[in-house]
Amino acid sequence: MLAADEDARVIAGGQTLVPMLAMRLARPARLVDVLRLPELSGIREEDGSVVVGATTRQAFALSNPLIQKSVPLLALVLPWVGHPPTRNRGTVGGSIANADPSAEIPLVAVTLGAEIEAMSPDGPMSTPADDFFIGPMLTTIGLGECVSAIRFPVWKHERIGVGFHEISARRSDFAFVSAAAQIAIDEEGRCIDAALGIGGVGDRPVKLDVSSLIGTRLESASLADAIAAAAVGLEATDDLHATADYRRRVAVTLCTRALEDARNRASGEQFPGVAR
């Protein structure tokens, strides 16, 4: 149906598409509702990954024990996605396909190196999240294709910590800047793996290279050095809400806080609950 009509659009939760229809920003000739296709929904563990079906509701993912245990970074950011009523309808795949540069779920996908799975008339496809997002509201999804699932890698390390910070005008509004971090440490507190991503700064979420942290004890000085090195040449958007300079400056601060939280949670100094 999608492939046959170039003016057809996929609708699932409708929490972004319906406002666009209401404001006549989108005028599809036909809507294909995928929400009740059972194969697109649900959360399962598979080959060392957690696979989240595209039409899984954000509220369902938020309360899912597997997500909380195996993809703690996603569990941490979900309370920041919209409001409770929009999370009850909004889907994980919808947020991915919408590709808002400041959205939290795409940020987690890029930070953790998730794979975006899609269905096309030619069969299933899989794209690394980093290649999937190509610009504001732009992805590699083409005509007649539909996101089917997001495959989040699961870190096997014993001691993992996650951190997330964002800044916005009001609670749950679009973030000017957001930062997500996941860190694994060994028994002696040395970093064995680190991932850091920022959203809202440029026209898509980006992963920063903080591999220099591996082997350190994640002291504040090493964090500052790693972030400064990783943030060189960071592209930032200038708009009504915030200047590019402001976004760059805030990005460094929020990255520091996210990494510190992740470090403290990994070492058990901070209660691993969701803070907002």
Next chain:
Amino acid sequence: MKIELNVNGARCAGDVEPRTTLLDALRDNFLLTGTHAGCEHGVCGACTVLLDGQPVRSCLMFAVQADGYEITTIEGVATAPGEMSVIQDAFCETHGMQCGYCTPGMILTAHALLEQTHDVTREDIVEAISGNICRCTGYGQIIEAVEFAADRLKKSNVLRASTAAQTGSAEGHDAPEKGVLETAADAPGKGSK
């Protein structure tokens, strides 16, 4: 398109265009005008209804998508005609409304929250109603109303729907007494659900 929806426990049949939102169907086809049309693009929360007990924005879904859900509107929260729910009463008593436009959405959101637990913190309430805008900015009294209602529900012997269903089916005519005992036993601890 023909639709048949379950609204406040009653079957409501109608003929709508495919593009009709649930909000418009409720108001125009079923004349349930308590659900308010505010921004009509998902920002204000005035159109909030409960789908299987969970708050959603009725302006952001099509009437045809609501098939198979139990829909609750503000008309469906009162216990009997002429009565008001505990939460509605609390909104009256603490002046949790000014112009009243956001009130149905606020009350349904509060219903969904207090259905889960009566032990709510101010932070829980703020988070729950964060998607509902009060243009009069009367948030102070709205939060107070929800706190008041939570407190009153906790102290009363009113059973929440799920507990009532459980005790009702298992205990037959003993249900009321059993309910009182259970609620009393639960009182010092967390919500029973």
